[in-house]
Amino acid sequence: MAHFPKPAEGSWTEHFKIGTEPVSYADSISPEFYELERDAIFRRTWLNVGRVEQLPRKGSYFTKELDAARASVVVVRGTDGEVRAFHNVCRHRGNKLVWDDYPREETKGTCRAFTCKYHAWRYDLEGKLAFVQQESEFFGVDKSKYGLLAVQTEVWEGFVFVNLDPDNTTPLREYLGRFAHGIEGYPFHKLTQVHKYRAEIGSNWKLFIDAFAEFYHAPILHSGQYVSEEAAKIKKYGYEALSYDIDGPHSMVSSWGGIAPPKERAMVKPVERALRSGLFGPWEAPDIGLTTEQLPPAINPTRSKVWGMDSFVFFPNFMLLVWRPNWVLTYHYWPTSYNTHIFEGTCYFVPPENAFQRLQQELAVVSFKEYGLQDGNTLEATQTMLESRTVDEFPLCDQEVLLRHLHATAQRFVRAHEQPAAPAPTS
Amino acid sequence: MTTVFPAGFHELEPFAHWAIQGERARYAKRVASTMEELQAFYDVAFPLLQKGTVYLEQVGMEGIGEQDRNLLWAFCSLVTVAFPVEAWGQPRVPDSGPAGIHAVVEPAV
Numbered sequence: 001m002a003h004f005p006k007p008a009e010g011s012w013t014e015h016f017k018i019g020t021e022p023v024s025y026a027d028s029i030s031p032e033f034y035e036l037e038r039d040a041i042f043r044r045t046w047l048n049v050g051r052v053e054q055l056p057r058k059g060s061y062f063t064k065e066l067d068a069a070r071a072s073v074v075v076v077r078g079t080d081g082e083v084r085a086f087h088n089v090c091r092h093r094g095n096k097l098v099w100d101d102y103p104r105e106e107t108k109g110t111c112r113a114f115t116c117k118y119h120a121w122r123y124d125l126e127g128k129l130a131f132v133q134q135e136s137e138f139f140g141v142d143k144s145k146y147g148l149l150a151v152q153t154e155v156w157e158g159f160v161f162v163n164l165d166p167d168n169t170t171p172l173r174e175y176l177g178r179f180a181h182g183i184e185g186y187p188f189h190k191l192t193q194v195h196k197y198r199a200e201i202g203s204n205w206k207l208f209i210d211a212f213a214e215f216y217h218a219p220i221l222h223s224g225q226y227v228s229e230e231a232a233k234i235k236k237y238g239y240e241a242l243s244y245d246i247d248g249p250h251s252m253v254s255s256w257g258g259i260a261p262p263k264e265r266a267m268v269k270p271v272e273r274a275l276r277s278g279l280f281g282p283w284e285a286p287d288i289g290l291t292t293e294q295l296p297p298a299i300n301p302t303r304s305k306v307w308g309m310d311s312f313v314f315f316p317n318f319m320l321l322v323w324r325p326n327w328v329l330t331y332h333y334w335p336t337s338y339n340t341h342i343f344e345g346t347c348y349f350v351p352p353e354n355a356f357q358r359l360q361q362e363l364a365v366v367s368f369k370e371y372g373l374q375d376g377n378t379l380e381a382t383q384t385m386l387e388s389r390t391v392d393e394f395p396l397c398d399q400e401v402l403l404r405h406l407h408a409t410a411q412r413f414v415r416a417h418e419q420p421a422a423p424a425p426t427s
Numbered sequence: 428m429t430t431v432f433p434a435g436f437h438e439l440e441p442f443a444h445w446a447i448q449g450e451r452a453r454y455a456k457r458v459a460s461t462m463e464e465l466q467a468f469y470d471v472a473f474p475l476l477q478k479g480t481v482y483l484e485q486v487g488m489e490g491i492g493e494q495d496r497n498l499l500w501a502f503c504s505l506v507t508v509a510f511p512v513e514a515w516g517q518p519r520v521p522d523s524g525p526a527g528i529h530a531v532v533e534p535a536v
Contacts, residue, residue, distance in 0.1 A: 195532065200527075270473065271473070271509035351488070351534075353488060354485065355483040355488065355498070357484075358488060358499060359503065359506065363506050374522055377522055380526070
């Protein structure tokens with residue numbers, strides 16, 4: 001029996017006109033398909049590489065490795081305050097321009113100019129070539145033609161995005177679509193207390209998005225996180241979302257849960273009772289200038305009284321989770337091969353005023369990590385068995401509708417890119 | 428005699444080695460400990476956390492003193508130790524095998 005209403009068609013999947021037949025995961029176990037995705041998706045779409053708070057001053061910079069797009073970029077705040085990104089390549093001999101100790105690792109800092117380690121060619125914060133060592137030895141090098149190669153960069157609500165396609169003509173806000181418009185006004189700038197985690201995951205990037213785009217798994221895989229009577233109750237109840245929505249390549253799920261404080265204190269673990277916090281965050285929400293009812297319209301879109309969190313997938317690899325107790329979690333999935341990727345999970349809170357609040361946030365962060373560890377290892381188990389090709393047809397339920405949409409979207413981008421001169425799909 | 432922790436938390440003194448800055452280091456100590464060691468720390472620290480709410484709520488994060496900072500780190504360790512003690516029955520997350528998720532950015536105190 002349904003706990004929450006479904007669309008008139010009887011299911012979310014049919015409502016979005018996505019097939020209900022079993023799916024193949026061929027797109028997640030094929031090195032050839034991954035090579036196509038690199039060009040069709042990661043070199044053509046807007047990718048979130050960070051937030052403006054990472055660039056607090058003129059000359060603040062960070063690098064981002066975009067292996068899937070065969071690129072490394074350096075993102076910097078210029079002397080004019082503008083945020084720009086450049087390919088992290090020296091124009092002289094192609095050395096990586098900004099790195100410390102390990103060429104493949106990301107770095108950050110503050111500087112007045114970028115100087116190549118190799119021959120000291122120097123670029124200003126706007127990417128202009130400012131100095132050539134022994135310039136007179138060269139054969140008429142025109143410095144104005146050897147600046148750093150700019151990468152399209154735009155900022156949405158403090159999130160910095162780059163697009164590696166020099167021919168891209170879709171502005172970021174248009175690309176992000178209806179969900180982004182409906183989220184605008186959320187006070188992300190007040191959530192400056194950051195905990196960031198990173199993991200190397202042995203699965204295709206889409207499989208981890210799959211894991212976080214459905215909560216059908218939560219009562220089972222994570223049952224040990226609950227006290228035992230509660231685990232049994234949750235398992236029997238199963239999982240149903242409040243609503244799903246799809247906008248072009250992007251999608252979202254709105255979920256109930258995490259109502260705080262819980263109806264019965266016995267439902268939660270002792271440390272959660274002591275700290276009044278848990279996976280859904282501290283039970284007392286800090287002031288962000290908006291009540292739950294006043295949140296922007298794309299958040300809790302059904303205006304449900306039992307709303308707990310929304311999870312948005314901005315294609316291809318940026319997930320944004322907005323939790324009822326006024327905190328935010330982002331996920332990024334950076335492919336490194338067809339069956340490996342780097343996962344990043346970042347928690348954003350209002351800075352704690354006192355030690356107790358700091359501990360409440362610590363519990364939310366550590367809970368996320370404990371769940372994530374279970375998810376990460378399960379993915380490797382899934383990947384290896386998919387690669388065995390023992391089974392190649394998998395039935396997905398209505399609560400897994402966003403998985404069908406993600407894989408169909410990736411395939412659509414690849415098909416569109418294979419047709420000559422086709423523009424990247426925008427919707 | 429100087430103590431690691433503020434007045435009222437002296438029972439934690441034998442567990443001062445749990446006052447560790449950094450979630451990564453706290454987690455490393457957890458998985459390198461036996462369940463008996465984790466339980467012993469939990470049994471002393473958890474009642475102090477329950478009793479200490481009012482105290483902790485008046486410890487401001489701006490300019491936090493050394494003893495209070497130690498207390499904060501010890502209770503952060505309790506948060507991570509609570510998972511094996513209250514849920515897992517073992518130091519590691521079950522079914523987490525070779526998976527590792529590591530803190531790369533943490534707030535300054």
